[in-house]
Amino acid sequence: MANTPSAKKAARKIARRTAINKTRRSRVRTYLRTVEEAIASGDQTKASEALKAAQPELMRAASSGVFHKNTAARKVSRLNARIKALGA
Known part of the structure; x- marks a missing residue:
């Protein structure tokens, strides 16, 4: 356990x-779950709307250090590709 005042404050x-x-982190996971569910349902418009809501939240978490910025970018990119594949 911390003994010095500075260690206690830390x-x-x-x-x-x-x-x-x-x-x-929990908030981002909730947004990502809604995107995953929309993709699973096969509705491209619903999935793209969910991604539009999730992307800023994910990037905000990345900028504050909860996720690495490359991890956030990778997640957005892969979800975007999956949504695009729904229409094809």
Whole structure:
């Protein structure tokens, strides 16, 4: 356990940041789940609308460090390709 005042403060900051990151990660996963469900249903317009809502949320999480920016870009790219394939 932390003994010095600075270590105690650091522990508090880490706990606060962890809680924020946890909610951001959960929120992104919810958005991604709605996109996945729309793709599974086969509705291209619904899926593209869900992706339009999910993309800014995913990039916001990437900019705050919850996800790596390349991971977020990869997820968006792959979902976009799957949605595009629905129409073909």
